[in-house]
Amino acid sequence: MWAEDYGQLDGSIFFDVTENVKLGVxxxxxxxxxxxxxxxYADRMPRYSWVDTDRRVAVVLRARF
Known part of the structure; x- marks a missing residue:
């Protein structure tokens, strides 16, 4: 069993609130x-199963101390 190649798009953006705190998405x-x-065999067998992973968005607070 193996997984087909696929690509997914991830992204993030952060802003400095203070020197030690960042807020982002x-x-x-x-x-x-x-x-x-x-x-x-890759050329003879149909797809076996698939997984639909949903889109996720998170608000993130990072602190350094």
Whole structure:
């Protein structure tokens, strides 16, 4: 069993609130790509299963001390 190649788009942006504190937004799998698993010979077997991973967005606070 193996997974097909796929690409997903992630991104983030952060702003310095103070010298030691950053506030930002992170996005994961922004294009909502699908992960496909295969079993057997790559040129003979149909897709075995897939996983739809949803798009995720998070607000992040980072502190350094």
């Amino acid at each position: 992170q996005g994961t799998n922004l294009t909502q790509e699908r992960t496909v698993l295969r079993v057997g």
